[in-house]
Amino acid sequence: MLASILASGLAAGAIYALVGVTYNTMFSTSRVMSFTAGQLAMLGGVFGSMFTLKLGMPIIIGFLLTLLGCAIIGIITEFVAVRPVLKSLDQHLYVLSTLALALMIQQVAAIKWGTEPQPFPRLIGWGSGVFDEKFWLPVVACAITIVGLEYLYRRTLVGRAFLAIAEDNFAARALGLPERNLRVASYALAGVIGGVAGFSGGELLLAFFANGALLNFYGFVPVALGGLGNNRGAILGGIALGLFQQAANFLVGGIFSSVAVFTLFIVVLLAAPQGLFGAATARRV
Amino acid sequence: MTAVTTAPARGEATAFRALLPQLAPFLGIFAVAMILPFVSNDYWALIGTRAAIYWVLVSGLNLVVGFAGHLAIGYVALLTLGAYTTSVLVAGNVMPPVPVFAALPIAACVGAVFGVIVGLPALRLRTFYFAMSTLGFATIVTQIALAWQSVTGGGIGISGPEFPAPFNTAWGYYYLCIAFAAVSTWISANVAHSRFGRALIAVRDAEVAAEATGISKPRMLIAIFLLAGALAAIAGGLFASLQTYITPDAFTFDLSILFFIAILIGGRGSILGPMLGTIILTILPEIAAPLAAWSTFLYAVLLLVIVLVMPGGIAALLDFRNRRPLASNRAIIPRPAALGSVVRASAGGRKLSLRGIALSFGNVRAIDGLDLDVAPGQIHGLIGPNGSGKTTTLNVISGYYAARAGTMQLGEDVLPPGMPALRAARGIARTFQTPRVIGEASVLQNVMIGGTIEGQATFVEALLALPRNRRDERMLGAKARALLGVVGLEMLADVRADRLQHSELRFIEIARALMLEPDFLLLDEPAAGLSGDEIERLAALIKAISRRGAGILLVEHHADLIFDICDEVTVLNLGRTLAAGTPAEIRVHKEVVSAYLGG
Numbered sequence: 049m050l051a052s053i054l055a056s057g058l059a060a061g062a063i064y065a066l067v068g069v070t071y072n073t074m075f076s077t078s079r080v081m082s083f084t085a086g087q088l089a090m091l092g093g094v095f096g097s098m099f100t101l102k103l104g105m106p107i108i109i110g111f112l113l114t115l116l117g118c119a120i121i122g123i124i125t126e127f128v129a130v131r132p133v134l135k136s137l138d139q140h141l142y143v144l145s146t147l148a149l150a151l152m153i154q155q156v157a158a159i160k161w162g163t164e165p166q167p168f169p170r171l172i173g174w175g176s177g178v179f180d181e182k183f184w185l186p187v188v189a190c191a192i193t194i195v196g197l198e199y200l201y202r203r204t205l206v207g208r209a210f211l212a213i214a215e216d217n218f219a220a221r222a223l224g225l226p227e228r229n230l231r232v233a234s235y236a237l238a239g240v241i242g243g244v245a246g247f248s249g250g251e252l253l254l255a256f257f258a259n260g261a262l263l264n265f266y267g268f269v270p271v272a273l274g275g276l277g278n279n280r281g282a283i284l285g286g287i288a289l290g291l292f293q294q295a296a297n298f299l300v301g302g303i304f305s306s307v308a309v310f311t312l313f314i315v316v317l318l319a320a321p322q323g324l325f326g327a328a329t330a331r332r333v
Numbered sequence: 334m335t336a337v338t339t340a341p342a343r344g345e346a347t348a349f350r351a352l353l354p355q356l357a358p359f360l361g362i363f364a365v366a367m368i369l370p371f372v373s374n375d376y377w378a379l380i381g382t383r384a385a386i387y388w389v390l391v392s393g394l395n396l397v398v399g400f401a402g403h404l405a406i407g408y409v410a411l412l413t414l415g416a417y418t419t420s421v422l423v424a425g426n427v428m429p430p431v432p433v434f435a436a437l438p439i440a441a442c443v444g445a446v447f448g449v450i451v452g453l454p455a456l457r458l459r460t461f462y463f464a465m466s467t468l469g470f471a472t473i474v475t476q477i478a479l480a481w482q483s484v485t486g487g488g489i490g491i492s493g494p495e496f497p498a499p500f501n502t503a504w505g506y507y508y509l510c511i512a513f514a515a516v517s518t519w520i521s522a523n524v525a526h527s528r529f530g531r532a533l534i535a536v537r538d539a540e541v542a543a544e545a546t547g548i549s550k551p552r553m554l555i556a557i558f559l560l561a562g563a564l565a566a567i568a569g570g571l572f573a574s575l576q577t578y579i580t581p582d583a584f585t586f587d588l589s590i591l592f593f594i595a596i597l598i599g600g601r602g603s604i605l606g607p608m609l610g611t612i613i614l615t616i617l618p619e620i621a622a623p624l625a626a627w628s629t630f631l632y633a634v635l636l637l638v639i640v641l642v643m644p645g646g647i648a649a650l651l652d653f654r655n656r657r658p659l660a661s662n663r664a665i666i667p668r669p670a671a672l673g674s675v676v677r678a679s680a681g682g683r684k685l686s687l688r689g690i691a692l693s694f695g696n697v698r699a700i701d702g703l704d705l706d707v708a709p710g711q712i713h714g715l716i717g718p719n720g721s722g723k724t725t726t727l728n729v730i731s732g733y734y735a736a737r738a739g740t741m742q743l744g745e746d747v748l749p750p751g752m753p754a755l756r757a758a759r760g761i762a763r764t765f766q767t768p769r770v771i772g773e774a775s776v777l778q779n780v781m782i783g784g785t786i787e788g789q790a791t792f793v794e795a796l797l798a799l800p801r802n803r804r805d806e807r808m809l810g811a812k813a814r815a816l817l818g819v820v821g822l823e824m825l826a827d828v829r830a831d832r833l834q835h836s837e838l839r840f841i842e843i844a845r846a847l848m849l850e851p852d853f854l855l856l857d858e859p860a861a862g863l864s865g866d867e868i869e870r871l872a873a874l875i876k877a878i879s880r881r882g883a884g885i886l887l888v889e890h891h892a893d894l895i896f897d898i899c900d901e902v903t904v905l906n907l908g909r910t911l912a913a914g915t916p917a918e919i920r921v922h923k924e925v926v927s928a929y930l931g932g
Contacts, residue, residue, distance in 0.1 A: 154629075155629045265472055313465075
């Protein structure tokens, strides 16, 4: 049983962590938490199943098209739901605009794709039991994403520009960084990360429109645990959440695992509102 | 000049007549609801009943979303909770069956408790977190309803409660739900128009100022979450009976979105707007039947359009009064002489004293061992270059910062460090360097906020509009009008505060602070941005306030004002006292002249 808990916990945790990173990637350049993060991961599964099973494309082409589709949805998020409300960030209108867009995405998926969970293809065909690919694929995808992001942020000029904007938007603009284009790029990147989460977790979660709302919540919990914009916190939080949830699932049963996660979420927010790794709040007076 | 003092004498009848234009739309909607059965069929009974039930929930949710400004997007969970609690209690598959009219109040209690649990994150964090916790709660409630088969019947469901005659016909039930809707409208309007409703808006739009007036955010929010949760659960019970049979599928997330969007379409801080929004959104899918499958999509588009195009909603469209232009040549003419008839003379005697106060931000020593005494009836000036720690000193006194070292005493009592919300009760009021005023509330309401803790009525009394609450309202209203007269803004009492000029906001803040009848008044650069004439009037006003016995701590850059009105002056530099003494001494103090005054 311990092996099952570990396998499914790490797999689910890796998916949650990736959705958390999706949130953070959008947050870093715009200070906006977007409800489309979970929807992007849902679309990763739906697009993947659509391209490979429905349209019969090779896995690798289907994968690339999925990422492209998710990146486009990410860019649409920036243009439709984020850019118009950035001027008045303090009114938190983005909560509503991104929620509206997320609902539209979900509703279109429900109507065009169907409201039943649909199968996702086996991608490689390695492993069985607790070493089945549906368990280790998300973990590997998460690890590759982390390495890729680290490389991007530390070694490339674009990545450093992202960091500069995340650190101090005004100063970055004063230096002449193309803040708008970088923001669009970061939303495309977030789309890709969300797509990777959904595609690698497709065999576990299936191609199901309702995954969006679920992943919105389970992906946000690690962000809340780790502190907004903190990728390391989100990944640790995501893995911890996955293990906690699956342990609760195996030990006390399905209903109570979601109650346990919700309770954990509330307790952590009350005890450490800025997250376990987050920074203190700005001055208020 | 005398008009100011006669304000309190207003009878109930005239008050009602003044309310009539506001009441008329509600009475109109109620009249239409009453005659609906005579002009339509059972199909419309169903829609009307549904709209009424939704409104029971939305009226409570409106206080959370529209007044407190917390984005609760998953309230369908509380509807579900209420529906199942009522159904299970009436069906008696856990304990002996309970009559439906007893089951509803029990469900309301359960809903109230869960309303608070879901709302807990909102006590410390805003916006996205609370939105997420309600969303998460909505997800798990559905999962539990599906999985807990022995109680909820799982996916197969459970039959809803049946109401006894005469409520078991379509129109009988319709009238029952209309009655519930009317009562919840009355309750939510009572709360909205009491000091609690104003405090909610204050916490939403000017949280720091709300704390300084002694409003306790957690207590306010918990009261509202209790009420909203209870109303949502009652709506759930009614909804279950309307459905006759409930499964988890009946409570889709679309319903949550409907409730939420109804409020946003209606507009923040309004009751009529969200009511119209609820009615429109309930009827919309019925008259656009081919689009039924796309209804959530349409709601979402509507939400996006509202956010981007008209954030004020229906209420802003209907707010004709605030579109009338204001007189452009208006002047603030305070009448300090009238102060005596409004504010009692301060008992005095107690001194506010700071000893060895120290506070650092990181490595910066903002205040470094400061001693300061403010005596009752005296004006104490606090001056110094930028960054010398003047405002920080005010913030330490009013509790926004807890000093690292040193003590604060009010007479014999020690002032606890931190805890800004407790300062008002100790008679310390303040204004802010940038005025912190609620833009969407009227000038009068803004001033009334200042007296929130003076009110006697409890939340329940306010909810039911009992006599003590009405007395509070009359007292606060009359006092606020009188104080607006004192600061010279009574002509603008009913104008939205965000339409005013900067200098007028400064005087509003002073009026708001005076509502407390403070023993000590902390003024943070009250003359900044004022014209020369206005500064002279301000000086007279401050002098009048101190003559009533209040001690005043005045942070200011206008040296003329300071030397003109202060009894004592302390000069700060780099967080330390550079000099202290009478204005005459300070004016010729060598170091002060070279460090600050120039010359």
